Amino acid sequence: xxxxxxxxxxxxxxxxxxxxSQDFSQHLFFWTDATDLDITDEKEVEQFINTNEINLIINxxxxxxxxxxxxxxxxxxxxxxLAVKSLARLAKQKDIFLIHISTDYVFNGxxxxxxxxxxxxxxxxxxxxxxxxxxxAIKEENPNRAAIIRTSWLYSSYGSNFVKxxxxxxxxxxxxxxxxxxxxxxxxxxxxxxxxLEKLLDQIGTGIGIYHYSNEGVCSxxxxxxxxxxxxxxxxxxxxxxxxxxxxxxxxxxxxxMDKTTLKKDFKTEIPYWKDSLETCMKLLENS
Numbered sequence: 001x002x003x004x005x006x007x008x009x010x011x012x013x014x015x016x017x018x019x020x021s022q023d024f025s026q027h028l029f030f031w032t033d034a035t036d037l038d039i040t041d042e043k044e045v046e047q048f049i050n051t052n053e054i055n056l057i058i059n060x061x062x063x064x065x066x067x068x069x070x071x072x073x074x075x076x077x078x079x080x081x082l083a084v085k086s087l088a089r090l091a092k093q094k095d096i097f098l099i100h101i102s103t104d105y106v107f108n109g110x111x112x113x114x115x116x117x118x119x120x121x122x123x124x125x126x127x128x129x130x131x132x133x134x135x136x137a138i139k140e141e142n143p144n145r146a147a148i149i150r151t152s153w154l155y156s157s158y159g160s161n162f163v164k165x166x167x168x169x170x171x172x173x174x175x176x177x178x179x180x181x182x183x184x185x186x187x188x189x190x191x192x193x194x195x196x197l198e199k200l201l202d203q204i205g206t207g208i209g210i211y212h213y214s215n216e217g218v219c220s221x222x223x224x225x226x227x228x229x230x231x232x233x234x235x236x237x238x239x240x241x242x243x244x245x246x247x248x249x250x251x252x253x254x255x256x257x258m259d260k261t262t263l264k265k266d267f268k269t270e271i272p273y274w275k276d277s278l279e280t281c282m283k284l285l286e287n288s
């Protein structure tokens with residue numbers, strides 16, 4: 001049995017983990033968010049770990065406001081980098097395994113084929129840079145007792161995300177403009193949560209390293225929006241536009257598809273196709 005500290009439990013992935021954990025009663029979970037546990041306070045985290053005899057941490061906590069990170073860099077760095085460094089240091093001191101969630105935004109987006117896990121990171125925005133620094137901190141502090149899981153375009157029936165935004169705007173507007181030159185793939189947070197609980201927890205040991213997890217397939221944000229409208233039956237026209245027409249404070253990688261070969265091989269797992277997972281999530285949203 002693992003005694004598992006889950007940070008960021010109120011977010012999309014944390015919420016999915018909490019829901020699915022009912023089927024994994026062999027483990028004892030401790031669900032925390034910023035109001036329960038300040039992960040930027042190393043002493044507070046250490047006390048929590050000692051009190052509850054934690055032997056595994058799943059760090060879902062993150063500063064994810066990509067555009068705001070351009071002006072709130074210090075806060076983003078505090079959560080995505082310095083707090084992660086602290087968690088990794090504590091994990092090493094106490095022989096705790098650390099599972100950390102990272103992002104495709106550690107890549108610069110100038111590639112043309114899926115990025116392997118060992119491809120050099122080179123983020124082009126401050127959010128991506130703080131996540132990259134968090135990865136580096138783990139490598140420095142606790143490389144042999146940690147797994148870094150990079151994911152992309154996360155959505156869920158919980159929290160705020162692209163799917164919910166498109167559904168809301170699709171009801172309010174007759175047409176929408178969505179960029180069609182940023183290529184990647186959505187990830188249903190429930191699929192990732194199930195992988196962590198079903199596969200990763202059973203194989204934790206030493207030196208797991210970095211893995212990529214996203215749903216199968218490839219699309220643009222425009223394709224993603226079109227599929228959302230098609231599945232929802234909303235009569236809202238989606239118009240494709242280039243990124244240059246919709247500038248944002250933070251630059252986005254134009255191509256961020258990640259190679260999942262190593263993960264699928266090492267964990268002998270199949271990953272659902274993005275359209276199938278989107279349909280599953282939207283049915284839940286319709287019935288909620």
